[in-house]
Structure formats: structure tokens, C-alpha cells
Amino acid sequence: MASSSGTSSGSSLLQNSGSEEDLQLLMDQRKRKRMISNRESARRSRMRKQKHLDDLVSQVSKLRKENQEILTSVNITTQQCLSVEAENSVLKAQMNELSNRLESLNEIVGAMNSNNGVFGASTTFVEPNNAFFFNSLNNMSYMNQPIMASADILQY
Template sequence: MFCSDDPVQLQLPVLETGFPYGELEELLSFLQSDNPTVSPNNSGSEGSNRTLSSPDDRKRRRMMSNRESARRSRWRKKKHLEDTTNELNQLGAENQELKSQLDYVASRFFAVQAENERLRSECASLSARLSDLHWILLAMQNHINPR
């Protein structure tokens, strides 16, 4: 069944792993080279050597997998840091713009408040003057037309 001299062709589904295509090819070629084909001329002792080296192969594959996982983890951490830094810069700029708008609105508020106070004072002054004129007019009418 596995006795042919043809190299073993691994046809695994490629899922979205984050591996660049070249690294996937390199990893597959590495795995293919570590899995020698068993020929009919191989003795039982070579089979037992393969069994003895199998934990080493698993250890090496696990080490490669752990290294790749660590590389992806570092990449995600770097990307998260860049994204957070960009968001910080954007929020800082937005905060500065909002502060500027707040300063403008506050200055307009104080200007309108001062104008409002001036107009209230002028209104009170004009009301008092109107009241005085009203009394003068009444006095003049009473003086001209005494009863």
C-alpha cells in the first residue's frame, strides 16, 4: 500500500492560517522530507528507527508550530498596538477639534450674555424714561384741563 517509491503527496485543505504561500510550501516540503517512504527493501530495524525518531519528529513539528503561533501572536499584538495608536491619534485630533469648537461656543455665549445684559439695562432705562414721560404728559393734560 505505501510501498511505492513515489514521494508522498500531501493534499491538505489550506485554511486561512495566516501563513504566506511560500511558508506553506516550505513547511509542506519539510514535512514531506521528514516522512520517508517505506520501500520493500527496508528492514524491520529501520522501521523501529522511524518509531524511535517519531517523538523527535513530533517534537520538531510541535516546536515549529509553537514558533509560528508565537509569530502570529506577535503580529496580532503589533497590529493591535498600531490600531490602538492610530485610534489614539484620531481621538486626540477629534478631541482637539471639539475643544476648539467649545472655546468658540463659549466665547460666543459670553458675548451674547454681555449683549443681553446691555440690552436689559437699556430696556430698564427706556422703561423708566417712558414712565417719566407718561407722568409729564398726564401733568400737562391736568394743567391744561383742570376739573
């Protein structure tokens, strides 16, 4: 019986060693599968990371271009604003000049009306250099009417 138990235990050892080898092979296969899977996952992760980086670079380029367009637009608008302000200053000066002229003309008409249309009666009002101008104005009948205008109209 001793020999039969030795044989059975020997075959059991053979089965165990075969089983261990199979188990080791199975573990090696799983390990290789896991390594391959991990490599593939790392490759996909690197690809996603590279795609994200490319997208960010593209976005930076797009935003820089947009920023440059906005800056150009702001510069053009600023130049236009300065031009309009300069033109506005000129127009205001012209309006003031025209308002002063209108006021002077109204004073002349008022003086003419106060003299009852006779320029020669007031020697302090008419200077020798301006006599021709006032005599010409005296002959114009419509000049005896006051000039009606205001500075608001000149703004347009």
C-alpha cells in the same frame, strides 16, 4: 536449533533496532513539526498583538484629535455665550433707561393734561431752564395723548 533461534532472535533485534530508529525518526519529525508549528503560531500571535497595538495607537490619536476639536468647539461656544450675556446686559440697561424715559414722558403728558393744556398755570411744574421745552411740547397736539407702551415691548 540453538543456532537457528539465535539467528531469529538476532534478526528480531535488527528489526527492533530498525523499528526503534524509525520510531525515533518519526518522533523527531513530529517534534520538529510541532516546533515549526509553535513558532508559526507564536509569530501569528505576535503579529495579532502588534496589529492590536497599532489599532489602539491609531484610536488614541483619533480620540485625541476629536477631543481637541470638542475642546475648541466648547471654547468658541463659551466665548459666544459670554458675548451674548454682555450684549444682553447692555440691552437690559438700555431697556431700563428707555422705560424710565417713557415713564417720565408719561408723567409729563399727565401733567400737561391735568393743566388742561396750559403750561403757564403751574409754576412749580415748569422750571425756567425747561420752559422752552414745555412750550414746544404745548404746541404739539398729539402730545396730549398718553404714550402707551410697556417694558415687555422693549425687550425685543
